Amino acid sequence: MKIITCMKWIPDTSEAELSIASGGKDIKKDDLDYDLNDWDRFAIEEAVQLKEKYDGEVTAISVAPEDAEEMLRECLARGADEAFQIWNDAFEGSDGFVIARALAEFIRKRPFDIIVTGTLAEDDGGGQVGGMLGAMLGVPSATLVSRIEIADGKARFRRELEGGLYENIEMELPAVISVATGLNEPRFVSIRAVRKVASIDIPTVDLDELGLDESQVGHSGSRISVEKVFLPPEGEGAEIIKGSTEEAAARLAEILKEKGVL
Amino acid sequence: MKNIYVLAEHRKGTLRDTTWEALAAARTLAPQFGAEITCILLSNDASTISDRLVQEFSKVIAIEDPSLETFNSDACIKCLVSILGDKSDYLLLMGNSNSVIELAPGLSITLDAALATDCFGFDVVDGALCALRQIYSYKVNALVSFKGAAKMVATLRSGSFPFTPTAQAGGSVEKMESPLKSEKLRKVFVSYEEAEKGDVDISTAEIIVSVGRGIGDEPDMDVYQSLADTVGGVLACSRPIVDKNLLPKYHQVGTSGIEVKPKIYLALGISGAFQHVGGIKGSPLIIAVNKDARAPIFRVAQYGVVADINDMVPALEEKIKEIKG
Ligand SMILES: Cc1cc2nc3c(=O)[nH]c(=O)nc-3n(C[C@H](O)[C@H](O)[C@H](O)COP(=O)(O)OP(=O)(O)OC[C@H]3O[C@@H](n4cnc5c(N)ncnc54)[C@H](O)[C@@H]3O)c2cc1C
Numbered sequence: 368m369k370i371i372t373c374m375k376w377i378p379d380t381s382e383a384e385l386s387i388a389s390g391g392k393d394i395k396k397d398d399l400d401y402d403l404n405d406w407d408r409f410a411i412e413e414a415v416q417l418k419e420k421y422d423g424e425v426t427a428i429s430v431a432p433e434d435a436e437e438m439l440r441e442c443l444a445r446g447a448d449e450a451f452q453i454w455n456d457a458f459e460g461s462d463g464f465v466i467a468r469a470l471a472e473f474i475r476k477r478p479f480d481i482i483v484t485g486t487l488a489e490d491d492g493g494g495q496v497g498g499m500l501g502a503m504l505g506v507p508s509a510t511l512v513s514r515i516e517i518a519d520g521k522a523r524f525r526r527e528l529e530g531g532l533y534e535n536i537e538m539e540l541p542a543v544i545s546v547a548t549g550l551n552e553p554r555f556v557s558i559r560a561v562r563k564v565a566s567i568d569i570p571t572v573d574l575d576e577l578g579l580d581e582s583q584v585g586h587s588g589s590r591i592s593v594e595k596v597f598l599p600p601e602g603e604g605a606e607i608i609k610g611s612t613e614e615a616a617a618r619l620a621e622i623l624k625e626k627g628v629l
Numbered sequence: 630m631k632n633i634y635v636l637a638e639h640r641k642g643t644l645r646d647t648t649w650e651a652l653a654a655a656r657t658l659a660p661q662f663g664a665e666i667t668c669i670l671l672s673n674d675a676s677t678i679s680d681r682l683v684q685e686f687s688k689v690i691a692i693e694d695p696s697l698e699t700f701n702s703d704a705c706i707k708c709l710v711s712i713l714g715d716k717s718d719y720l721l722l723m724g725n726s727n728s729v730i731e732l733a734p735g736l737s738i739t740l741d742a743a744l745a746t747d748c749f750g751f752d753v754v755d756g757a758l759c760a761l762r763q764i765y766s767y768k769v770n771a772l773v774s775f776k777g778a779a780k781m782v783a784t785l786r787s788g789s790f791p792f793t794p795t796a797q798a799g800g801s802v803e804k805m806e807s808p809l810k811s812e813k814l815r816k817v818f819v820s821y822e823e824a825e826k827g828d829v830d831i832s833t834a835e836i837i838v839s840v841g842r843g844i845g846d847e848p849d850m851d852v853y854q855s856l857a858d859t860v861g862g863v864l865a866c867s868r869p870i871v872d873k874n875l876l877p878k879y880h881q882v883g884t885s886g887i888e889v890k891p892k893i894y895l896a897l898g899i900s901g902a903f904q905h906v907g908g909i910k911g912s913p914l915i916i917a918v919n920k921d922a923r924a925p926i927f928r929v930a931q932y933g934v935v936a937d938i939n940d941m942v943p944a945l946e947e948k949i950k951e952i953k954g
Contacts, residue, residue: 380765381842381900382921394769409872463734464744486730491764493746498702498734507703507815510731523819527885528640528727531824531878534699539815549872590743594759595772598923605917605933615934616944619916620952622932623860626914628836628893629952 368423368517372414372483373470373500374442375404376435377490385598392593403438406485410546412553413515414483415446421517423480424448430458430469436569443564444556453572457581462589463495469584470496471503472577479541481522486510486545497545508543509536513550630662630758630781632719635686636709637670638726639678640700647724649792651785652685654751655722661753664720671708673698675804683800694807696814700728703816704809706736711808713740717779720758725784727885733784742780745773749789767902767925786903787884788910827879829863836862837891839882842869843898843919843938850875853897856946859953865889867899883908897938901926
């Protein structure tokens with residue numbers, strides 16, 4: 368079985384203090400740490416588990432700048448057989464449509480049975496690439512998938528609905544499956560495992576190999592564009608309890624007492 | 630834009646609120662563009678569902694087909710293309726439900742439309758529609774334009790567009806031929822499945838101590854269980870805690886977990902993503918401890934402490950013990 372998995376390299380913003388970059392169209396990213404998108408960590412794991420279960424090969428792909436090579440190397444250490452890095456500086460500022468398009472152009476020339484992606488990424492939260500990629504390649508797609516089995520050339524999977532409800536679906540292959548977090552336990556990658564794959568070449572792929580030109584990617588190729596970003600006002604909402612740990616803890620305990628729960 | 634289409638969403642034979650929220654958004658936008666609002670209903674039994682729709686929509690376009698009983702994105706794309714394929718100058722609005730999350734991206738490609746997902750508001754800038762979205766772990770707001778596209782699709786965050794029924798539309802239903810008859814679907818529904826139930830039921834708990842990713846990769850869960858026991862509450866969590874198998878799924882609060890309505894919800898190291906907060910709307914008192922002053926949880930909490938939970942949790946438990954004596 369030929370399995371392709373698409374990975375995104377994103378800034379970790381969950382705990383960082385964020386500020387707006389000049390121009391007002393993005394945040395300042397220079398000081399942020401970048402990492403593999405959490406949803407995609409489940410995607411590469413699922414791709415590798417499918418390979419282990421049904422035999423096959425895993426190809427990891429990312430549209431990402433040079434620095435992201437370490438992420439693709441980590442994917443090899445996690446069990447991918449090969450990895451490709453698609454990039455040209457013109458990709459800067461691309462929306463989900465452009466990323467899906469670049470991936471589709473690359474994948475079009477390669478046979479595959481299943482493409483595994485994360486359902487969304489925590490930077491732009493768009494959740495667009497998986498479904499768009501499927502439509503561009505003319506294959507069906509599914510998102511928020513939380514269990515996968517393959518039989519008789521079909522994928523039988525479970526996808527998440529709201530409120531603890533799931534639906535079981537059967538889908539023809541080839542197809543794109545975008546996974547939900549939590550469907551597996553991503554393996555631990557040791558430094559040794561990364562070293563073992565240190566010599567594997569990760570080819571870079573440029574625009575001409577995709578048959579795209581600069582105007583078709585980045586801001587100009589995107590279908591939506593960010594006009595302005597802004598931080599919601601701080602402290603709007605909660606009354607912030609100040610003071611030392613001791614004082615704040617005492618105040619919280621008092622509030623609990625006032626509410627009659629102690 | 631001349632037309633605003635609203636996709637009616639239903640599950641197990643009943644309309645979902647996402648339908649009405651999308652109509653609410655359509656009603657605020659339509660006058661600004663002089664646009665007409667039309668509902669699109671794709672179902673196995675249009676007549677039952679459309680009774681309610683025609684009270685609010687003056688026009689409903691319906692396609693009836695047995696395979697539209699459940700939300701099948703493959704079938705829905707085919708139907709929507711048969712309705713909208715030759716149209717231009719429109720905005721299609723749908724709730725950003727877990728079903729639509731699957732439908733919207735592929736649909737936008739097939740319709741050749743610009744797509745903005747999970748929008749919580751709209752703005753009109755120089756006569757053009759722009760959407761408001763949240764980015765970067767839901768901490769930053771972004772105003773996004775459709776770049777002048779003549780075909781636009783937007784999916785809407787639930788709870789962002791409150792709906793007031795008028796029940797005065799007296800609309801009519803136009804049935805269209807199903808395009809599905811001759812075609813084999815690549816995807817078929819097999820069955821529904823419910824998440825496993827456990828020994829605690831957080832949905833009825835009065836006091837909830839809830840932990841998020843802020844507890845770290847290798848947390849000592851006993852510390853949090855102990856705090857929950859001391860306040861006489863139950864332990865719950867955000868999704869990443871379940872994803873990491875630190876607690877079973879029936880402890881998860883949120884849109885894909887369980888909706889809770891305790892008297893007190895103590896959120897520890899939880900950022901307050903919309904899907905989490907969606908599960909605690911019924912809680913009158915939310916208290917949050919988070920080391921990031923900009924964490925969205927502070928926007929829904931009544932009280933907040935900007936602190937490290939590793940310091941705060943033991944200190945709080947001690948104070949509570951002192952009070953209880
Ligand atoms: C379709 C869909 C459904 C979803 N359903 C759900 C759902 O049902 N429930 C749910 O919870 N999520 C759900 N999510 C995920 C949701 O979007 C968030 O990713 C998730 O809620 C984040 O969990 P968190 O707050 O624990 O983690 P994070 O967002 O990573 O936040 C961790 C927080 O802890 C703080 N922190 C870190 N260390 C400390 C410390 N030592 N002391 C104090 N604070 C600290 C950080 O500042 C940060 O704010 C869903 C997502 C999607 C797309």
